[in-house]
Amino acid sequence: MTAVPAAAFRRSAVATAAGPTLDGRLSELLAGKKIVMTGVTGFIGEQVLWKILTELPETAPAVLVRRKGSASARERVIGLVKKKIFTQLREAAGGAEQLVDARIQVIEGDLPNVPELPADLDVVMHCAGDVSFDPPIDQAFTTNVIGTRALMRRMIEAVTDEAGNITKVPHYVHISTAYTAGRRRGAIPEAPHEHSIDYETETRAGLAMRELIEAESRTAEQLTRLRKEAEREHRAAGFLTTAADTERRRKDWVQEKLVEAGTERARSLGWTDVYTFTKALGERVVADLGANLHVSIVRPAIVESSWLHPYPGWIEGFKMAEPLILAYGRGELPEFPASPDSVVDIVPCDHVVNAILAVCATVPEVGRPEYYHVASGARNPLTFRELYDHVRSYFTAHPFDGGERGAAHLPQWQFPGATSVERLLTNSERAHKVAERVLARAPRSERIRKIARDLDRARVRMTFLRRYLGLYNEYAQSELHFVDDNTLRLTRSLHPDDQPIFAFDTAVYDWTTYIEEVHCPSITEPVRRMDAIRRKRGARPTTMKDLSRDTAGSQALAVFDLDGTVMTTNVIETYLWARLPELSKLRQAAEVGAVLRKLPSYIKAERRDRGTFLRAVYRRYQGADLAALEEFVDNEMAPHVLSRLSPDAVRRIRAHRAAGHTTILITGVVRPLTRPLRPLFDVIVAADLATDADGRCTGFLTGPPLVGESRAAWLRHFAALNGIDLSRSFAYADSHSDQPMLAAVGNPVAVSPDVPLMRAARANQWSMAEWRIKPQAFRWTMPK
Structure with missing residues (x-):
């Protein structure tokens, strides 16, 4: 019998089963098409819009954007195209307003309050969604389930005449996540996940949780506890200050319990968190409402900075890995409860964007959704141990400047397991509470204020660690293998002329280059710039007005x-x-x-x-x-x-x-x-x-x-x-x-x-x- 290494099961072969492929260049396949997008102000949506405007000149994007304060949807889109990556497009059009007016149709609305959509739409690309892993349970259902249903219903209305006949069959492209697989292990096929969860029932229950928890927060027992906590801290400032802090604590408690309710309900049904749970239910909504439509579901893994486009390292905001990488570089992440041999499935943002646009150009069979995993673990796996080695190598060569303190000391991870890390954190939290009690009785002095500032920094670090350990503990120990045969077949069907600008084969880059030369420099650059500004300003004795x-x-x-x-x-x-x-x-x-x-x-x-x-x-x-x-x-x-x-x-x-x-x-x-x-x-x-x-x-x-x-x-x-x-x-x-x-x-x-x-x-x-x-x-x- 021939021995087969376990790693071989991570590799994906080209699928032989029939499925959509590309027959021509994307610019030709999507020419004359109107793509209605949600989530354009988000990380992925922004780059999708840039890619359409840059490489698909005959494709018409229409973007659904909500008002924000006094800013209208159009004003928000104008602000969006003023960003760096739109510079050439903006200059060619004569300005931000001219670019929007010439190329982008702005639809003011929100999820789930979706307005009428254009009747001439061809593709609806749903990029929006609550991407936080721990949103309140009602918010997660509102965005990921109810919002998805409202968008699809409006799409169907837009292509249905007064007699109830569909005038043309649109293509609905739903951006989900690979982690809708939940707490499964092993190979995850590009297919619907088997479960018997009734999303209508779960949605009603999820929305009802807010009213239940709000009512509990107003009970005499709960208010007494919160008031006493506020009084211990603010009694000297007066009753109104104490009352305001009591109400703040009540609201915080409601949010905490709503998050907890979502997490526990998700885990009781086999998902890691309420985000992946509601995204999985959203996929079921798509399958049900898309019975007479062309439907594609794209499931990216952990999306990080771009490999090549619009430039290497492009990223907007902090995603999943950035806070952990920066904390490690600061010497503030002593350990992490990851399994060293677990695969951390990172994929560059531009690969995800390219895959989405390629999917938009396909024509799946009506009523038969197609699923695509955009992930790296199948053919270019990266373990947590390797990720740690790359990050450590980067910061060893390029440490953060700690000023007079010198470079931060980089912790040496031993990967002791989740139990040991939890014990270390719990002991640190107990020691912090003791120190706070002692501090409360200490006489006032600059030395005491310095100790308090040090304790505050320690508390921030522990809060950060507690939150991220809770969020990512299971992801760091997962044993999922995302099969990507459909995605591989699609990328290999790209026209040769599209390969340089639309490729999304995750096996084409090496992790040393990506992490140490692209990703880490990109996310640390703004931090280093701000540190340099602070050092240049120097220590100021006061910030009082002149x-x-x-x-x-x-x-x-x-x-x-x-x-x-x-x-x-x-x-x-x-x-x-x-x-x-x-x-x-x-x-x-x-x-x-x-x-x-x-x-x-x-x-x-x-x-x-x-x-x-x-x-x-x-x-x-x-x-x-x-x-x-x-x-x-x-x-x-x-x-x-x-x-x-x-x-x-x-x-x-x-x-x-x-x-x-x-x-x-x-x-x-x-x-x-x-x-x-x-x-x-x-x-x-x-x-x-x-x-x-x-x-x-x-x-x-x-x-x-x-x-x-x-x-x-x-x-x-x-x-x-x-x-x-x-x-x-x-x-x-x-x-x-x-x-x-x-x-x-x-x-x-x-x-x-x-x-x-x-x-x-x-x-x-x-x-x-x-x-x-x-x-x-x-x-x-x-x-x-």
């Missing part, structure tokens, strides 16, 4: 917090400054001891609500003589206060005044302690101590202290009364409790922020500044 160019004048406010922003103090410290000098040495020691004993409860109160914390501290002013306190501040304490001001803050305040802005200090500090700062500010909003008939402090305030959301409310009211434009105004603060105030203006600046505010500033792209303060005296030195 006030010398500001023209808002009196229409703008400049609002400053005090403690930690303008001045290196805290409420307890300023209380001791003001209170201790009037006490005897014995009573000073007693007062300091009492404050220290209460310190844990003060800290706990501040974490719950800053207003409660301030009231608790100010109760200690009970019995103090207010007039004497003011006199002491003016005569003795003023130099001590001014020595604690940040020179950076003072310069910024004076710059705002020079620009004509109204400067405002909003602080929880009691008003007497702000008296030395009156020359700097036009308005000072502070806490006012209530007094009795003798002028002695009662330990209470005359009104609630302005903290959290109340500061934002005060600003809006002040602005409305004084004709201020908050969108042109500025605010400066250091604490997460001031997030609402910063969000109320158009130019927020987080100054030496605590970790939660730093994260909010980064998320909202607010300016950040480090204002360093070097007091002339030791921090706990008392005024004399």
Whole structure:
């Protein structure tokens, strides 16, 4: 008996069975044909349109494009042909608008809301679809099943007369995916997949999931859990901020559960994810509605950058492999749960486009769909181990420039298996949670902010790994072999003159050239360019707006917090400054001891609500003589206060005044302690101590202290009364409790922020500044 190597089964022989072939050049076979396309703004659709306009001059493309915001479908297509690959076509036509008007029919519509299609259509090419592997279940069904059905029905209407007779039989070309095979193993023929799934029933159930999950998200139990999570993070900022974050969490939870529902339903029926599941059901829709039509179904594998056209390495956006390749090059992908000998079935985009157009030129038998796999695994297999070796070889020769840190360290993959990789990731996630709990209790400093930034980067990496491991784990271990006999027969029937420009034989290129010289350079080039721009800019100490160019004048406010922003103090410290000098040495020691004993409860109160914390501290002013306190501040304490001001803050305040802005200090500090700062500010909003008939402090305030959301409310009211434009105004603060105030203006600046505010500033792209303060005296030195 002759031994046959397993790899031999990957090779495909030329099929002997009859099937459509090409009899002539594509430009002749498709001359005079109108091809209605969907998905033209997508990766494959864009290149299909370019290829038609470039190589098929007598073919008329009509594109179905939806409005996007205020941009009409025509405006979006004009924007599309302004891209680089259309340059020669655009210049030859005299401009983007001229090119669209001369060559492209634009149909405004969407899936599944498909408008009437042109009656003179010959081919409908359905390239659109939800290409995310993990869309919400209702979205996947709407796009891939309902959208496909709506398009085919409109196509049939377009070629059916009033008597119900089909005037001509169009060719429907459906772009699917090779992975509609699901969790099967072994050879996958170019044929319908056998299954008994009722797509009508599954579609109704998939759409109903949103209503079910939305209802569950609004139950008392679920809302309580989400609210408590939001309160733990945002309580200091106020109830409205917490409420907004609770609703954000609810919506995120709904999306997460819809994705989870899609994934689990797909896997329960034998598919890897809801994308491949709904694409498989979409194929069944095509077969049912195409009983009286010419039907072809094209199933590409993993589509990546082009081999030759429009130029080597052409790609739009990141597809399946790019994020993983870039993460590896950055040293951020320590392992991957791939089987080293599994085939990763990559095919260049231009091969897919050429195959689609060749299929469009065929005439399949009515009611007998033809299937085409556009894949490389049958005759040019690439294993995950080989892919890893090529990527590592590329980055070894061309590492990312890490600046002062040098080149990134490239991990050495050992392919330990999915279980080991999962264990490594889980342990890292647990360690990260512990670090976050410790960080939450750490005192504020630049070092702590650096640790927080490092933790944030680690969290982003772990989130990335968790998502991609979940999405691609099964693809990385699949044992599918896509038979491509039909596709091979079609490419071999290409006219000799079409071979240079329309070939799609995936055996013609070698992986070393494609990955190391075409694909990796293409996807890393824009990343390297952005890195170079960042290095050229250098590290900037601040991103604040240049006030010398500001023209808002009196229409703008400049609002400053005090403690930690303008001045290196805290409420307890300023209380001791003001209170201790009037006490005897014995009573000073007693007062300091009492404050220290209460310190844990003060800290706990501040974490719950800053207003409660301030009231608790100010109760200690009970019995103090207010007039004497003011006199002491003016005569003795003023130099001590001014020595604690940040020179950076003072310069910024004076710059705002020079620009004509109204400067405002909003602080929880009691008003007497702000008296030395009156020359700097036009308005000072502070806490006012209530007094009795003798002028002695009662330990209470005359009104609630302005903290959290109340500061934002005060600003809006002040602005409305004084004709201020908050969108042109500025605010400066250091604490997460001031997030609402910063969000109320158009130019927020987080100054030496605590970790939660730093994260909010980064998320909202607010300016950040480090204002360093070097007091002339030791921090706990008392005024004399």
